[in-house]
Amino acid sequence: MKTVRRQSAAHQLFNARDLSLGGTLGQQTHLELLDKSPTRTDERWQQAMSYGELPGPNGWRMLSYFLPGGKLHNTNLIQMNRRLREMYGDIYRLPGLMGKPDVVFTYNPEDFELTYRNEGVWPIRIGLESFSYYRKVKRPDVFGGIGGLVSEQGKDWADIRNKVNPVLMKVQNVRQNLPQLDQIAKQFIDKLESQRDPETHLLQADFHDQLKNWAFESISFVALNTRMGLLSDQPDPNAARLAKHMSDFFNYSFQYDVQPSIWPYYKTRGFNRFLKTYDDITEITTNYIEEAIQRFEIDDGRKNKCVLEQLLGLNKQVAVVMAMDMLMAGIDTTSSAFVTILYHLACNPSKQSQLRRELLHILPDSKGSLTDESTKNMPYLRACIKEGLRITSITPGNFRITTKDLVLSGYQVPRGTGVLMGVMELSNSDEYFAQSADFIPERWLKADIAGDVLACPEARTRNPFVYLPFGFGPRTCIGKRIAELEIETLLVRLLRRYHVNWLPNAPLQYESTIILSPCGDIRFKFLPVEGVRESL
Numbered sequence: 001m002k003t004v005r006r007q008s009a010a011h012q013l014f015n016a017r018d019l020s021l022g023g024t025l026g027q028q029t030h031l032e033l034l035d036k037s038p039t040r041t042d043e044r045w046q047q048a049m050s051y052g053e054l055p056g057p058n059g060w061r062m063l064s065y066f067l068p069g070g071k072l073h074n075t076n077l078i079q080m081n082r083r084l085r086e087m088y089g090d091i092y093r094l095p096g097l098m099g100k101p102d103v104v105f106t107y108n109p110e111d112f113e114l115t116y117r118n119e120g121v122w123p124i125r126i127g128l129e130s131f132s133y134y135r136k137v138k139r140p141d142v143f144g145g146i147g148g149l150v151s152e153q154g155k156d157w158a159d160i161r162n163k164v165n166p167v168l169m170k171v172q173n174v175r176q177n178l179p180q181l182d183q184i185a186k187q188f189i190d191k192l193e194s195q196r197d198p199e200t201h202l203l204q205a206d207f208h209d210q211l212k213n214w215a216f217e218s219i220s221f222v223a224l225n226t227r228m229g230l231l232s233d234q235p236d237p238n239a240a241r242l243a244k245h246m247s248d249f250f251n252y253s254f255q256y257d258v259q260p261s262i263w264p265y266y267k268t269r270g271f272n273r274f275l276k277t278y279d280d281i282t283e284i285t286t287n288y289i290e291e292a293i294q295r296f297e298i299d300d301g302r303k304n305k306c307v308l309e310q311l312l313g314l315n316k317q318v319a320v321v322m323a324m325d326m327l328m329a330g331i332d333t334t335s336s337a338f339v340t341i342l343y344h345l346a347c348n349p350s351k352q353s354q355l356r357r358e359l360l361h362i363l364p365d366s367k368g369s370l371t372d373e374s375t376k377n378m379p380y381l382r383a384c385i386k387e388g389l390r391i392t393s394i395t396p397g398n399f400r401i402t403t404k405d406l407v408l409s410g411y412q413v414p415r416g417t418g419v420l421m422g423v424m425e426l427s428n429s430d431e432y433f434a435q436s437a438d439f440i441p442e443r444w445l446k447a448d449i450a451g452d453v454l455a456c457p458e459a460r461t462r463n464p465f466v467y468l469p470f471g472f473g474p475r476t477c478i479g480k481r482i483a484e485l486e487i488e489t490l491l492v493r494l495l496r497r498y499h500v501n502w503l504p505n506a507p508l509q510y511e512s513t514i515i516l517s518p519c520g521d522i523r524f525k526f527l528p529v530e531g532v533r534e535s536l
């Protein structure tokens with residue numbers, strides 16, 4: 001996989017904003033949350049090499065790497081990590097510059113397991129501090145002191161997460177959205193057909209942009225119980241504004257939460273524009289929620305309550321925060337993942353044909369509807385999704401602040417240190433997945449289903465910690481079920497209707513911001529399935 005440079009690695013590296021900023025925001029600092037239990041008398045700890053012996057550059061040397069002519073000059077985050085790994089090995093430490101915690105990078109799955117197993121019930125993943133600032137400091141009137149899942153830590157985080165888990169993580173509860181998500185997928189395909197040139201089979205619109213509209217329409221239905229009309233010719237003007245703000249928001253957040261910025265000390269004009277965007281997002285989403293509340297009051301005899309209604313039943317402020325977090329975290333992630341999976345299927349026509357055979361059973365009549373029953377058994381589809389996210393996990397590394405002293409790869413790592421687990425590198429390594437560069441969905445199937453197609457029976461690693469596209473543990477992605485349902489539904493519709501080819505002569509490229517996002521030349525050819533002879 002190729003990545004292109006969007007932001008220098010130096011900028012991306014020195015970014016993870018220190019949680020001590022939490023003090024300014026009136027939230028707990030990560031140091032207050034750490035397990036105080038002494039572990040340093042453990043034999044394992046005492047026999048381990050000291051923290052100071054961890055390979056890695058000191059602060060000055062690291063800075064010199066990023067200067068013109070330096071080893072890491074003009075690299076993006078992924079290239080930088082690869083070069084540092086070549087230089088220092090499978091575990092190394094980067095010093096925490098500008099008051100930030102040190103980060104230990106590890107490519108050892110045993111370290112991943114140890115870090116996760118010791119993260120406790122309140123795992124710490126330092127995150128997007130501007131969320132907390134806006135919600136807690138600027139708009140306590142709306143948010144009532146709730147920062148949201150992405151940026152809260154400790155008990156404040158757990159209080160929300162425990163409340164919303166049953167609503168968003170329970171499969172059956174999420175699957176009640178299938179009929180509407182299927183409608184949205186159908187509408188997406190109709191729009192795609194209207195933008196498709198019947199001669200060349202190419203799309204006369206930007207496919208990735210269209211997918212962002214689909215992801216927006218889907219997640220806003222789940223989060224706000226509202227159809228925005230973004231796939232129609234006449235979208236709701238507020239929805240169009242909200243969609244524009246959401247994409248600006250992602251860029252702003254990258255600029256102010258990920259890159260180094262002085263906003264905690266001085267509010268620049270740019271940062272104030274960001275707050276204005278945030279104000280607009282808040283106003284539009286709360287208006288949609290108020291409208292939904294009125295609808296629910298009129299029609300309160302329904303048997304099944306939708307996601308928004310269930311969240312409102314918990315607490316209105318939690319519902320507002322969650323709806324906004326779902327919109328913010330659920331558009332670029334899902335659309336980027338979809339492009340990635342489709343790209344792998346387009347580059348592997350025999351796998352695509354194999355999948356289509358399954359889809360023809362699921363949806364014999366392309367005009368029919370998907371139901372709980374018809375989508376129960378889709379092993380090959382699910383295996384294709386897993387395999388696509390294995391090769392390109394759109395979040396290439398998982399991050400935690402250690403809450404205990406740990407011995408990682410034989411080194412003492414004191415509590416309070418950042419640990420970055422390089423999952424994507426391992427899930428692309430032949431050591432853990434045979435023929436790791438190849439798209440082999442069969443590796444995720446049980447042998448009796450995979451049958452003869454299974455190219456390499458040992459193709460799936462036995463170590464669950466090297467494949468974690470949605471994270472792990474109590475802090476795992478809360479939108480996983482929703483994202484999977486959306487992606488499955490659209491893949492069924494799209495591949496039932498078209499045979500998809502990848503046109504560029506080069507592999508799909510990615511830029512790394514908060515997530516990996518496909519960029520550059522993204523062109524697919526959409527040939528109607530009728531009339532295409534499947535090559536097997």
Ligand code: HEM
Pocket residue numbers: 125149150161219325326327329330331333334337394395398399468469470471472473474475476477478479480482483
């Ligand atoms: C394919 C799509 C997606 C991928 C690959 C993805 C991946 C991730 C990952 C890796 C994390 C960090 C987990 C950890 O630290 O252990 C995360 C957190 C999160 N995701 Fe997703 N995500 C996706 C879609 C979504 C969607 C659709 C939503 C909206 C409901 C969402 C909402 C969140 C939230 C709110 C968190 C923070 C959870 C917490 O800290 O408690 N994600 N996601």
